[in-house]
Amino acid sequence: MTVFEALMLMIAFGTLIVAILSFSQKK
Structure with a gap:
C-alpha cells in the first residue's frame, strides 16, 4: 500500500466516523 x-483510507474512515457521530447526536 502506498x-x-x-491517506485516502484515513480520510474515508474519518468522514465515516464524523457522519455517524453527528447522526447519533441529532436523535
Whole structure:
C-alpha cells in the first residue's frame, strides 16, 4: 500500500466516523 492510499483510507474512515457521530447526536 502506498502512502497516498493510506491517506485516502484515513480520510474515508474519518468522514465515516464524523457522519455517524453527528447522526447519533441529532436523535
